Amino acid sequence: MTNQEVANLLRQIAKILEIKGDSTFRIRAYEEAATRVENLAEPIEDIWKRGELTNVPGIGESIAAKIEEYLKTGKSSYLEEISKDIPKGLFEMMEVPGIGPRLAWRLYTEAGIQSIEELERALVEHKLQGLRGFGAKMEKKLLDGIQMYRQLSGRIPLYLALPIVHNVITYLKGHAKFVDIAPAGSLRRGRADIGDCDVLVATDDPIPVMEAFVKMPGVAQVLAKGDTKASVFTGGLQVDLRAVPVESWGAALQYFTGSKAHNIKLRELAIKKGYKLNEYGLFKMDTDEKVAGRTEEEIYNALGLPWIPPTMREDRGEIELAMTGKLPRLVEMKDIKGDLHVHSTFSDGTDTVETMARKAKEMGYEWLVISDHATGLGVVGGLKPEDLPDYIAAIKEAEKKVGIRIFVGLEGNIKADGTFLFTDDRVEVLIAAIHTALNQEKEKILDRYEKTFKEAKPHIVAHPTGRILGRRGGLNVTSSEVLQLCNKYDVVPELNCTPMRLDIDDVGVLTAVTQYHMPVALGTDSHDAEELVNMELGVIQAQRGWADPDHVINTWSAEKVEEWLRSGHKQ
DNA sequence: GCCGTTTTCGGCCCGACTGTTTTCAGTCG
Structure with missing residues (x-):
């Protein structure tokens, strides 16, 4: 379980x-x-x-x-x-924007409605107008809500939400006046998937900003519009804009960034200390005197805490940790010295080893792992043992020409029966991954991993759970199950930085780092040079798992990486 | 239902927006 x-x-x-x-x-x-x-x-x-x-x-x-x-x-x-007397359809009805638990229950008990389809029919036929609180506006609101529910496909991956919010901010900068603007919410916390986007604006004249916002091109629907807060549906996504006075900027940024659970914890702490915390500031309970609000630091400090990075604000124990003064120094992009998973034209990449190496150098890296597929994956070609001399020669040549250390890597496929095609002493970094027979049951998948970990002794397991964001599926395993095996066989889990993967997930990183004290390997799995920049998404996810630089192999020097490769594996 | 160096009982985060409620409940984040 x-x-x-x-x-x-x-x-x-x-x-x-x-x-x-x-x-x-x-x-x-x-x-x-x-x-x-x-x-x-x-x-x-x-x-x-x-x-x-x-x-x-x-x-x-x-x-x-x-x-x-x-x-x-x-x-x-x-x-x-x-749950005996609750029809299943009520849960789906509650997914419709505007329908909460109370309304769903009333619709069922007072009108016998048990599904979205029944609700839609009743609305169209005006059969609900006898109910308390049901006028023409309510009918329209719910019909709009149903339509929106059908368009929404749930949460969308972070990388798709980023450009939508960027467009909103750029538009508003050109069409309204304000002092400051910033994304907040789960976007600022770096969640791998986003439900809706929050944008915050600092201004003492909010009404024109709200006007400009709801009239933006591309707005499919205005969900709510007040003097200081409005919500629209655009680009397949709900975007909320909230205006706050300039002197409350920090309090609002804190409040609007969340998470909800983190905020509740923080407000409870405020109460214990005799304060009241809201999006306008931190106030003394008795006198209403404002003691903080201009910056986030002010607020956290006034509550006796260090500033907590947004990527940690999930109520995973970060407030308790902050109280003890032991918050980790989270890994940052500037700490990254190399990429552990990159392809080239030797398998299914579009750029040569040298091009990939130049991009890595441009990003300020000291080293790079070229890890092309090993044979056994039909679609991508892949390296056979007899190809290795050419592969290694190309890597050594690029290493010399570009001037960064390049490790000879290989990404091998774990076959359906758990056998692993080939290992070779000339390979410095061995990566194992499941690419085929993805639908096997949990026990079978775990057996495959265990057999390969034991027999082939890979250094890294790539995209361990196989999840693809915004889509169902992935392997029938959780990160925590794979991590138990990683711990047992001394295999480092990858945090795959492909925008649609981000696998292992943030809780997986948290487990690796805090539970097993095991490092993680960030790999962009780049198939062309431009994809190396996806490292940034991986760093954000690593932060969400509380990873400090020591627990991220990519921050290590080439010498330290070599030391790790020599020890514990292939002895 | 949980929790506690002021409490084992009596608290429990906070505010904006909506619809139609002449004072507020429901929804949302």
Whole structure:
């Protein structure tokens, strides 16, 4: 049972309690427990086996018992009990913007509506107008909401959201007056996928800015528009704009960056210290005197904390860590000295070894791993043992011409039965990856990894879970399951920086770094030279996993990398 | 349902926007 599955159970319980109008505090307790489980660096099953479930913040006796039953039996009698009289369609209805748990429940109990299709029909036929609070505007709002729900495909990958927000900001700079503007929300936190985009603007004259925003070209729909806050639908994405007074810029940036769970924790801390925190500033509870707000640093410091980087603000324990003064110094782009996963024309890359090396040099790197595919993957050609002399000669030549250290790498395919095509002493960096038979069941995939880790002793396992953002699928394994094997066989997990992969995910990095004290390997998996810049997306994800430079191999000197390659492997 | 160097009971984050509520509940982030 994975942490995600347990978190889903708790979240499902919270949802049902919400529909039924249960205590908001009980609902919050389940939601918070879900978030904590989701973000645990350790498998919850291990914690349970040690009898330490209630040591996890947010988990008490009652929730621990429910988790235990679920881990033991795969079922929850409590969930079954409370969901008996709830039609499944209600959950989908709540995905429609504007429909929350209370309205979904009313639509069901007062009008017998159990699905989006039934709701749509009732709206079109004006059958709901007898209900309290249902006028023509409400009808239109919900019909629009249904249409939007059908267009939205859920969350979109970070790299697709970035240009949309960039366009909004560029447009507003040319068509409105303000002092400052910045993206906030999950975009600023660097989440791998984005639900909606938040943009913050500092101005003392917000109304014209809001006007310009909702009239932007490309706005498909205006979802809300007030004096200081507006939401539109553009480029297939919801974008929220929030205007704040200049003197509240820091407080607003903090508030609007989130995450929600992080903010709640911070406001609770503020209350304990006799303050009230909102998007306008930090105020003394008794006198309403403002004590901080111009910058984020001011606010965190006034609460007795160092400034916490946005990439850490997920309520994964960062506030508690900040209190002890032990926040890690997160890895940054300027620390990166090399790329651990790059292809060339020797397999399916479009640029030569030399071109890739020049780009690496241009990025300020000291070294590079050229890691072309080994044979066995039909579509990409791939290197055979007899190709190695030419491959190595090309690498050595580029090394001399460009003037950076280039390691001879090889990305080998782990076959469906777990055999690995070839290893060779002339290969300095051996990368193993699954590219075929992706739909096997979990046990089979883990067996394949284990067999290869044991027999071929690769240095790195590439894109360990096979996830593709914005699409279903990936391998039937979680990062935490692969990481257990990595730990056992001393194989370094890759954080693949391909914008659609970012695999292992942020929680995986957190597990590797804080649980196993294991480094991660950032690899852009570049197939042309321009893709080397994707390293930046990987660095952001590594930050989200609390990685300091020591835990990122890419920050090591070429000598230190050589030392690592010699030790522990192929002895 | 969780939690506690002021509490094992009585608290629990905060505000904007919407619709139609003449004072506020629901939704959202």
